[in-house]
Amino acid sequence: MIYPPALSDEQYASLVSNIKDWQITHGSLLKLVETDEENTVKCHPVGTTLFPTLFPKELFHEAHALQKAYNKLYAAVAEDDEWLLDVLKELFDVDDLASALWEIYQEVKEEGFVQDLTLGIFRSDYMMHVNPIESSHRPELKQVELNTVSCAGGVHTNRVSDMHRHLHRTGAYQPLVSKEAIISSSSLPLNLTLKTISTGLSVAHRGYGRPKSAAMTETCILFIVAADNFNIADERPIEYALWDEEIPSYRVSWGHDILAHTSLTPTRELLYHATSRSVAIEVSVVYFRAGFEIHEYNDIGRMARLQLEKSRAIKSPSILSHLTGFKKVQQALTIPGVLERFVSPDEAVKISRTFAPMYPLDDSLSGKQAKKLVLEPKTARNHVLKPSLEGGGHNVYGEEIVAFLKRTPEELLQSYVLMEKINPPLLDNFMMSSRGLYEGRVISELGIFGVCLWKRVQHGESKRTEMVTELAPSWSLRTKDASVDEMSVVKGYGCFDSPALVDWEVFMSVLEA
Structure with a gap:
C-alpha cells in the first residue's frame, strides 16, 4: 500500500491553497512581534503537514490508557520533596534554574503552605520505536519526556486536526485513480485538547471556591505569559473559552508586571489589580505559560514567582510539580524499584515499558x-x-x-x-513550514495531555496525594523531516499534525512498500 495518495499537480495546488485559507481563518498562526508598524498585525502560518500521518491504532490507545498512571506518578513525585531533593541536589551548584526554583520552594515551605490543591496539565511525549536488531517486529511506544510546565501546542494541533478532518470530508485527499482508501472519517480521531485544558482550569477554579478575602466578591484565573508573546494563538483560545463559561481570565506578563498588578492579603489571598477595573479581584488559579527559563529568574523574576507561590491560589504547576519535569527526575524514575515508591507494581510495569x-x-x-x-x-x-x-x-x-x-x-x-536514541519507523508525508515545502521521509511524536487536580494530604510526618478530578486525556501530534534531530515546531524544526489511525496490518504494509 502507498500513502500519502498520489495527487495530480492541480489537486496538490488546490490542497496547498485550501490549507493556507484554513490557517488564516482559524488562527493557525505565529505572531511576529518585532514590528514597528502601527495598525498592522504581522504573522506567519504555523508549520503543518498536508496529510494526516499514519499511526497504529493500538499504540494510540495504549498511550491514552497510560496517562492515568502517569498522572498518578507525577502527582506523587511532586509531593515527595525529600525524594526530589535527593535526586536534584547535585544540580543546585551547576543548574541555576533548579537552584532558583528550590530556593523559592524552601522559602514558601518555611512560611507554611496555604493551598493543598495543585492542577497538573501534563504532556507525555512518545515516539514509536523499532528494535534495530529485530526490525521486522511491530513498533512499540517509548517516552521522550513528560512536560509539566507550559505544555504548549494543544490548540495548534487541535486546529490542524480539525483541518485534516475537513479536507478529508471535502475529498481533497481522494486520488484521481480510485483505489482502496487507507484512511476514513473514523480513522481521524476528534481532538478536544482546547476543551480539555480549559475544562481543567475551570475545574480548578471551581475547586478554589468562593473568595476567601472578605472584601472580595469574585475570583479569576491568571495566565502568566511571556512579554511580546509570539505564540498567542496557542494561548488566547483557552482564555476565550473560559470567558465563555463566565470565568474571568486575565493575562499578566512575567516579571515586573506580576509585582505591579498583584498583591497578597495578610492571609495570602492573591489579588489581581487590573488596569481595566476599579477594584481588585481574587485569583483562584495561576496558570504558568512562562517562567521556565533561567533568564526569567533575575531578582524581579524570583520575587514574582515567590509572591505567586506563597499565595492561596491553585498553581498549575506548583513549583515542585515544575521541578518534576527536569530530565534528572525522568532518569531517576528509570532506576529499577523506584517507580514502586509512587505507583502500584502493575502500574510500574506498564510505565517502565515505555522507558528508553x-x-x-x-x-x-x-x-x-x-x-x-x-x-x-x-x-x-x-x-x-x-x-x-x-x-x-x-x-x-x-x-x-x-x-x-x-x-x-x-x-x-x-x-x-x-x-538511548529511539529508533522510529520512517513514513512519508508533505510539510509546509517556515523552512518551505517538504516532501519525503518523516518522524512523528505523539503527545498525550493529562489534566488532573490533586490534593496534598498530610498524616503526621507522611504525605500522600488524593486525586480530586481527572479528565479524559487528549493528544497532539508533531512531525518532522526525518533528517532533522530536533522537534520544536515554533522554532521551525517540525510541523503540527494529526494521526490517521490504522490497523497493524495496514501500517506494516505501508512501511514495507
Whole structure:
C-alpha cells in the first residue's frame, strides 16, 4: 500500500491553497512581534503537514490508557520533596534554574503552605520505536519526556486536526485513480485538547471556591505569559473559552508586571489589580505559560514567582510539580524499584515499558557506563545527551557528544542525562513550514495531555496525594523531516499534525512498500 495518495499537480495546488485559507481563518498562526508598524498585525502560518500521518491504532490507545498512571506518578513525585531533593541536589551548584526554583520552594515551605490543591496539565511525549536488531517486529511506544510546565501546542494541533478532518470530508485527499482508501472519517480521531485544558482550569477554579478575602466578591484565573508573546494563538483560545463559561481570565506578563498588578492579603489571598477595573479581584488559579527559563529568574523574576507561590491560589504547576519535569527526575524514575515508591507494581510495569535506557553523567557506576558508551563512536551514535531545558535545540546527538564532553567542565555535566536514541519507523508525508515545502521521509511524536487536580494530604510526618478530578486525556501530534534531530515546531524544526489511525496490518504494509 502507498500513502500519502498520489495527487495530480492541480489537486496538490488546490490542497496547498485550501490549507493556507484554513490557517488564516482559524488562527493557525505565529505572531511576529518585532514590528514597528502601527495598525498592522504581522504573522506567519504555523508549520503543518498536508496529510494526516499514519499511526497504529493500538499504540494510540495504549498511550491514552497510560496517562492515568502517569498522572498518578507525577502527582506523587511532586509531593515527595525529600525524594526530589535527593535526586536534584547535585544540580543546585551547576543548574541555576533548579537552584532558583528550590530556593523559592524552601522559602514558601518555611512560611507554611496555604493551598493543598495543585492542577497538573501534563504532556507525555512518545515516539514509536523499532528494535534495530529485530526490525521486522511491530513498533512499540517509548517516552521522550513528560512536560509539566507550559505544555504548549494543544490548540495548534487541535486546529490542524480539525483541518485534516475537513479536507478529508471535502475529498481533497481522494486520488484521481480510485483505489482502496487507507484512511476514513473514523480513522481521524476528534481532538478536544482546547476543551480539555480549559475544562481543567475551570475545574480548578471551581475547586478554589468562593473568595476567601472578605472584601472580595469574585475570583479569576491568571495566565502568566511571556512579554511580546509570539505564540498567542496557542494561548488566547483557552482564555476565550473560559470567558465563555463566565470565568474571568486575565493575562499578566512575567516579571515586573506580576509585582505591579498583584498583591497578597495578610492571609495570602492573591489579588489581581487590573488596569481595566476599579477594584481588585481574587485569583483562584495561576496558570504558568512562562517562567521556565533561567533568564526569567533575575531578582524581579524570583520575587514574582515567590509572591505567586506563597499565595492561596491553585498553581498549575506548583513549583515542585515544575521541578518534576527536569530530565534528572525522568532518569531517576528509570532506576529499577523506584517507580514502586509512587505507583502500584502493575502500574510500574506498564510505565517502565515505555522507558528508553537513561544514564546520569556522574561518578556512579551508571555514570561511568554512560561515559564509556559516548566515548566510543560506534555506541555514541545511538545516544542523545539532554539538558534540563524546555523546547528544541538544546540536545547533543551521536558522535557530537564526544566533542561536547571534551569542551564541557566535568562539574557541569551533572545537569545532563544520556538517553538511548529511539529508533522510529520512517513514513512519508508533505510539510509546509517556515523552512518551505517538504516532501519525503518523516518522524512523528505523539503527545498525550493529562489534566488532573490533586490534593496534598498530610498524616503526621507522611504525605500522600488524593486525586480530586481527572479528565479524559487528549493528544497532539508533531512531525518532522526525518533528517532533522530536533522537534520544536515554533522554532521551525517540525510541523503540527494529526494521526490517521490504522490497523497493524495496514501500517506494516505501508512501511514495507
